[in-house]
Amino acid sequence: MGADREGSGHRRRGRVGAYVGCGALLLTGCASMPDSGDLRGVESTPRPDSQVRVFAMPPREDAPPAEIVQGFLEALTSDDAQYETARKYLTAGARKAWDPYRSTTVLADGPNTVSERAGTREGSDDDYSYALSGRKVATVDGQHAYAPDSGSYGKTVHLSLQKDTKQWRIDGLPQGVVMGQSDFQRNYVSVNKYYFSSNAPSGTGRQLGTVADPVYVRGEVDPMTEMVRALLKGPTRWLDPVVTSSFPSGTELKKDVTSLSPDDRNRVTVPLNKKADRAGEAQCDRMAAQLLFTLQDLTPTGVDEVELQRSNGSQLCVLTEDRAEIIASHGTGKRPEYQYFIDGKQRLVRLPSGNGDKQPEPVPGALGEGDKKLRAAAVSRDEDSAAGVSTDGSSLYVGSLVSGASLGDAVLHSQGKTEDDRLTTPSWDGRGDLWVADRDPKNPRLLLLEKGAGDPLEVTAPGLDGRVEAVRVAADGVRIALIVEKDGKSSLQVGRIERDTKPGERPVISILELRSVAPQLEEVTAMSWAGDSRLVVVGRESGGVQQMRYVQVDGSNSGNQAPSALTGVKEIAASGDDRLPLVAHSEEDGIVRLSSGEQWQKVVKEGTAPVYPG
Known part of the structure; x- marks a missing residue:
């Protein structure tokens, strides 16, 4: 539940459930526990109502090793503030050594638990080891930062029979906590x-x-x-x-x-x-x-x-x-006055952002009133200027959104041989700088034009592996989202924008630590920023159909419900203020919009490349 807010261009989302109510549900572990041998996987707890708090039970007297392990893993998924109940399953030494806050490992399902060996201490039968395994989905580190993860998980829990109490307790375990994905979604926000x-x-x-x-x-x-x-x-x-x-x-x-x-x-x-x-x-x-x-x-x-x-x-x-x-x-700044797209006459047109009843009108200035034909455009965040890409993708123009304003020469040219090998849709950052990618295979570049003019700066991206197919810069000006194509697959990646500025010299701009934020999608066709830390993405999983979803910049699935299904989506535009509708270009229906609580509505049949300012 990211913190994008209503008002002043923001929105107020649903609140964390801790302040909503406080019921209590006691978990006693599995109803039937084996006395020894293998355990089944620790099944993720069904997600209860948000007003219900979940607590675990401490180990019962004379509980066998299998039940101790199972109870401990269940306790990790409870709402126990300091993991007090989980600690009761540990020996005194293990309690001191264990740091549950070091990390949280999220598995596709609850950890599978198998008896690994018994009686390893000089032929005695006073100890057991259990192997924990599963398929990793993500890791949350000690800074609470989420990162998608993959591959297999394998750790060991060791138990010993305590000489003084004759009770089984865990004396060796991995640091941090581990749980299934559904338990993570219930426990964490x-x-x-x-x-x-x-x-x-x-x-x-x-x-x-x-x-x-x-x-x-x-x-x-x-x-x-x-x-x-x-x-x-x-x-x-x-x-x-x-x-x-x-x-x-x-x-x-x-x-x-x-x-x-x-x-x-x-x-x-x-x-x-x-x-x-x-x-x-x-x-x-x-x-x-x-x-x-x-x-x-x-x-x-x-x-x-x-x-x-x-x-x-x-x-x-x-x-x-x-x-x-x-x-x-804070956030995306003022609420956009208009939403924009390219109409059937290949002009930049606009609609009032909060009124879907009016007809689109050409924007003031040469990009709407002139004869320059466009295939894509971007509007500055103050809505005073716009950049347009020519229909063949070879030229980029920048003009003022003032009636009668003329259009000068192109500020950028691409030498790509085909339309698909030329300029992408541009994007304005919060500083008033313009970003665009040139897809020319002989000279692929990510470029920045300061204030939309002058000689372009070539942006370095040392971690980039593939060709940039789409560029969107966040309102904060320090993060950039890219669709990157390689070997027939396209991924959504987010990078950090760093600027090295020295007096009297042009800045050096770098995109660093690119990371995939929708790793489950092997084909991403469109995306747009949709808040302070959220994007809306159109793509498909391997062997799947096209879908639309919200994702967080850390790669986690947003808590928001996915937008209603829409077929043949080519482009998507969202505002940071979610009171404003999503706007999309559908192959079947043209320009359509989706307001909160409604279904997709057709705006015009002939139109492409919808955008909000940015």
Whole structure:
């Protein structure tokens, strides 16, 4: 449940279930436990209602080794805050050595558990070993960062019969926790924590630009406090090179703070340690803005105000939601006025973004009113300029969206021999720079035109393996999504944009640490950013049919329901404000749009290349 919000171009999503209600369901492990030998796979617990909390039972007296292992694995999937019940299955030494917070391994199903050997200690029968196995789906690391994973999982759990109590306990086990995918989806939620772009701010004026850093926390185990701790520890490793935090190094919650929650005025008070005591007013406001944006989606009614306190309990600063929106351009900025596409006359046209009843009209300026025929276009985020690709894909033009404005010479040419080997649809970032890929096999390039003009900068992408077929830059200006084709397969990849700028020299732009965010799709045909940390993707799995889904930038499946099915989708456009409809180009129906709670509606039969600003 990423934290994209309504209002000011954002949306407020459903809240983490910890604040919704609190029933209780006791899990007693499997109903029938074998006394020895092999265990069946630990079946993932059916997902209960979000208002139900799940707890496990401690080991029963004289439980055999198989039941101890099974009970321990069940306890890992419960809502036990500090894994107290799981620890009861361990020896004293194992309890001290085990770190459940080091990582979470997610398997396709619950771990299969097989008796590996018994009586290995000098011929005695006072110990057992069990092999845990399964197929990996993902790993969540100690920073709460999610990463898709694959391959086989294999670890060992060792038990011994305790001499003093005559009870079986686990004395050797892997670090972290392991569980099946359905249990992970029940236990964990995706939430955005927020930092500021270390590139030039994507906002206007003196505003800072926020960047969402999605992480997974346990949804029923005080997620608000856990998110504050995660925010204070700093950004995840992948995002760290391109963002900054306003919190002084070493800032943590005050030691005696055990839980945070809003008061009856929706104010959250956050006591900090001495590291933050000397923060000035402006710095404290920025710190509070990070907290407010991060906490906004963790209660049913949101957070209206954040108060930071010094280590002695005195007030450091108070920040309201309205004031936070002035300090930083949170999310995607202002709500787009229009949605755009290429009509049957190959002109750039537009429709009011919130009104589907009006007829499309040509945009002001030469790209709509002139005779230049286009096959694709992109509109700047301020909706003052647009870039258009000629019908043969060879030329890129940039023009003002002002009535009567003329169109100069092309700003870029491709020498590719065929239309499919030339320019992609361009994309504007939050700085006002224009991105496009040239697919010429003899000279494939990813290019940036500063402010949409001048000599293009060639962007380096050392991890790129294949040809770029589509480019979309995030509103935050520090992440870029690419469709990359290689050997007949196309994948969706997200990379980090790094800028090396020296006085008097042109910047060096690099795309680093590209990672696949929809690895289950072997053919990706279209994509668009759809929020702070989310994309909408059109593609197909091996042997499957075309489908449309939302994915997070970390590669996890978004908690949002997939859009309604639509056949023959060639292009897709989404706004960061999900009150605005999805717009698509369908081979059968032309330009169509999907508003929340409705079915796809036809806009015009003759039209292609739909886009929102960006």
